[in-house]
Amino acid sequence: MEELFQLTVLAYAAATTTYLVYFFSQNKRVRSGARGLLLGAGLLHTFYIAARYLASDHTPITSNHETVSFFAWSLTWGFLSFRWRYQVKNFGVFVTPLITLLMVIATFSSRHIVELPPALQSYWLPIHASIAILANGFMALAFCGGVMYLLQERQIKKKHFGLFYSRLPSLEALDNLNQHCLAIGFPLLTLGIVTGSIWAKQAWGAYWQWDPKETWSLITWFIYAAIIHQRLTVGWRRRRAAIMAIVGFSAVLFTLWGVNFLLGGVHSYAG
Amino acid sequence: MLAETILCLGVNHKTAPVAVREKLAFSGDCATPLTELKALPGCEECCLLSTCNRVEVLLVAKEGAASAETAVRNFLFGASGISLEESKQYSYFHQGSAAIGHVFRVAASLDSMVVGEPQILGQLKDAYRTATEQHATGAVLNKLLTKAFSVAKRIRTETNIGGSAVSISYAAVQLAKKIFGELKDKQVLLVGAGEMAELAAEHLVAQGIGKVVVANRTLERAVKLAQTFHGTAVGLDELVPQLAEVDILISSTGAPDLILRKEEVRPIMRQRHNRPLFLIDIAVPRDLDPELNDLDNVYLYDIDDLKQVVELNRAERQKEADKAERIVAEEAIKFLQWLEAMEVAPTITALRKKAEAVRDAELAKTLGNLAELGEKERKGVEMMANAIINKMLHDPMMFMKAPAPAEEKRAHLALVRKVFGLDDGGDAAS
Numbered sequence: 001m002e003e004l005f006q007l008t009v010l011a012y013a014a015a016t017t018t019y020l021v022y023f024f025s026q027n028k029r030v031r032s033g034a035r036g037l038l039l040g041a042g043l044l045h046t047f048y049i050a051a052r053y054l055a056s057d058h059t060p061i062t063s064n065h066e067t068v069s070f071f072a073w074s075l076t077w078g079f080l081s082f083r084w085r086y087q088v089k090n091f092g093v094f095v096t097p098l099i100t101l102l103m104v105i106a107t108f109s110s111r112h113i114v115e116l117p118p119a120l121q122s123y124w125l126p127i128h129a130s131i132a133i134l135a136n137g138f139m140a141l142a143f144c145g146g147v148m149y150l151l152q153e154r155q156i157k158k159k160h161f162g163l164f165y166s167r168l169p170s171l172e173a174l175d176n177l178n179q180h181c182l183a184i185g186f187p188l189l190t191l192g193i194v195t196g197s198i199w200a201k202q203a204w205g206a207y208w209q210w211d212p213k214e215t216w217s218l219i220t221w222f223i224y225a226a227i228i229h230q231r232l233t234v235g236w237r238r239r240r241a242a243i244m245a246i247v248g249f250s251a252v253l254f255t256l257w258g259v260n261f262l263l264g265g266v267h268s269y270a271g
Numbered sequence: 272m273l274a275e276t277i278l279c280l281g282v283n284h285k286t287a288p289v290a291v292r293e294k295l296a297f298s299g300d301c302a303t304p305l306t307e308l309k310a311l312p313g314c315e316e317c318c319l320l321s322t323c324n325r326v327e328v329l330l331v332a333k334e335g336a337a338s339a340e341t342a343v344r345n346f347l348f349g350a351s352g353i354s355l356e357e358s359k360q361y362s363y364f365h366q367g368s369a370a371i372g373h374v375f376r377v378a379a380s381l382d383s384m385v386v387g388e389p390q391i392l393g394q395l396k397d398a399y400r401t402a403t404e405q406h407a408t409g410a411v412l413n414k415l416l417t418k419a420f421s422v423a424k425r426i427r428t429e430t431n432i433g434g435s436a437v438s439i440s441y442a443a444v445q446l447a448k449k450i451f452g453e454l455k456d457k458q459v460l461l462v463g464a465g466e467m468a469e470l471a472a473e474h475l476v477a478q479g480i481g482k483v484v485v486a487n488r489t490l491e492r493a494v495k496l497a498q499t500f501h502g503t504a505v506g507l508d509e510l511v512p513q514l515a516e517v518d519i520l521i522s523s524t525g526a527p528d529l530i531l532r533k534e535e536v537r538p539i540m541r542q543r544h545n546r547p548l549f550l551i552d553i554a555v556p557r558d559l560d561p562e563l564n565d566l567d568n569v570y571l572y573d574i575d576d577l578k579q580v581v582e583l584n585r586a587e588r589q590k591e592a593d594k595a596e597r598i599v600a601e602e603a604i605k606f607l608q609w610l611e612a613m614e615v616a617p618t619i620t621a622l623r624k625k626a627e628a629v630r631d632a633e634l635a636k637t638l639g640n641l642a643e644l645g646e647k648e649r650k651g652v653e654m655m656a657n658a659i660i661n662k663m664l665h666d667p668m669m670f671m672k673a674p675a676p677a678e679e680k681r682a683h684l685a686l687v688r689k690v691f692g693l694d695d696g697g698d699a700a701s
Contacts, residue, residue, distance in 0.1 A: 152449070156450060159572070159579060169452075170449050170452035171452075172451050172453070235545040238545055238567075238568050240545070
């Protein structure tokens with residue numbers, strides 16, 4: 001299992017490097033290679049998660065290592081699922097480094113398998129945790145799209161045509177991407193909070209107890225709800241939507257890690 | 272060396288001014304001058320290309336015919352009153368591999384005034400067709416020109432040489448695409464009816480823009496221009512309310528002052544729900560307030576900004592041209608190899624080799640299946656196989672070796688090479 005994990009990280013790193021080479025060379029053969037590598041890495045990753053499930057006998061989204069690894073997995077498959085529907089030029093160049101970064105964080109977290117306290121042994125664990133992390137994956141994709149938008153917008157606005165101008169897609173395409181990610185990510189985020197609340201009732205007897213993690217997921221939810229509301233009513237699109245996607249994603253990251261390390265609470269992982 | 276018999280002499284837009292070129296040009300029918308060319312002493316094959324930017328003669332001369340150049344020079348400049356000495360400064364002359372490379376570059380539009388524009392390939396094809404109709408070309412030029420066409424195609428697909436046209440209006444379209452992606456549900460407003468604005472609008476229509484609106488000081492002119500684009504016309508006083516609807520504005524009025532200010536557009540953006548607005552100001556003095564660019568989702572480009580994009584395209588194009596030159600060099604080497612093989616001796620060797628390879632393969636197969644044969648019988652079968660290929664090859668060899676004029680001889684060689692598939696080593700375009 002240890003080797004499988006290392007192989008997965010290596011495959012992601014290789015895919016990222018190949019995507020970067022593609023970015024500079026714009027050679028289509030390099031791009032096919034990068035896609036192949038990423039698909040391979042995603043499959044290896046799936047096997048790794050399955051192996052961990054069999055070894056621990058519960059859904060492997062409990063320790064920091066497992067959560068981050070599952071986060072990277074969601075990002076990978078979220079990205080690959082987009083590829084089937086429509087193409088965003090050079091999107092992979094921005095997504096794969098983030099995946100690799102997450103995998104590096106996972107590498108440095110304890111890979112010890114955590115014994116689950118009886119309160120958490122429930123079928124709600126796979127449902128709640130996987131939905132919540134999957135939502136994070138799509139928010140991360142929106143974040144990458146937002147960064148690309150701001151880079152491209154800056155080139156067009158400042159009339160400075162550098163490396164990115166010809167390589168990044170049109171502003172319209174990037175704005176659509178943003179909308180698309182939120183349209184999938186936001187319902188998942190909502191569902192994640194609802195299932196978590198049901199599970200909390202089952203495990204601790206109350207739907208909501210203002211545990212820091214709960215509070216912060218609610219804050220994150222409000223940020224995204226505001227983005228979507230504003231887009232539909234007063235036309236917060238384009239530049240502002242791109243900035244908000246980045247703000248929203250920082251809230252996601254804080255909910256994921258900041259809360260554990262700074263605030264504590266029942267969501268803190270044993271590891 | 273066969274390669275050294277290929278000559279190319281001509282004038283183009285780089286070597287000669289239009290006043291000289293027009294004296295040389297053969298307008299319309301090239302058949303008569305071709306007959307003249309064919310009759311020149313030392314000429315074996317020829318082709319004549321005459322366009323508004325170039326006049327050139329492609330010639331295969333008899334080996335050792337140094338006089339061919341002077342003959343062609345007389346032919347080209349004879350009627351123009353330009354002396355032989357003077358003609359040298361206006362023309363270029365290539366021989367051998369330089370001539371081959373030149374033909375490839377012309378076909379691929381690397382030697383054109385607007386590099387990458389595809390018209391020249393069609394003109395070259397026409398010139399070649401006329402030459403074949405007059406039976407002016409032979410084995411060498413047939414191969415060279417068809418090769419040139421495939422080189423042009425290869426360069427078109429492998430490089431982006433025609434991709435970024437270098438003009439202001441094209442730059443505007445390219446930027447519009449970077450902002451809006453698809454243009455088909457977008458609208459453009461032309462303010463003022465200048466020539467440049469018209470050209471840009473034409474480009475946008477060609478790219479499938481949804482609707483054209485024209486605003487002008489005199490409504491009559493606006494209506495006229497709108498009709499050519501199947502658009503609508505509005506008065507100049509409707510400019511600001513129109514901004515709520517359109518996505519691209521191209522301004523080219525002769526107004527001495529600004530016609531659109533930041534304060535006028537700011538409320539419009541709210542009304543537009545922040546849909547982006549692309550403002551193009553090609554008027555001098557400027558029509559649009561430079562501060563408009565500070566508004567969110569408004570992109571303002573004036574003529575200097577667009578020129579900058581054009582420069583960028585030009586640099587990009589130079590890079591692609593370098594790639595194309597590499598392909599030309601590569602293909603020229605391949606062609607030279609083919610020419611070398613076009614001598615009698617290497618063709619005979621290649622033919623023998625092929626026949627022997629077939630013989631050996633078949634012998635191995637047959638003898639492998641007949642293990643019971645004795646040494647004597649095996650020898651007999653081998654001798655028979657040998658005798659068959661020798662007898663079969665006798666006639667083609669005699670055909671190639673038969674005394675004939677050089678040009679006919681090459682046609683024979685080319686035929687034999689084709690019939691026996693001797694050039695199939697990876698190069699199917701023959």
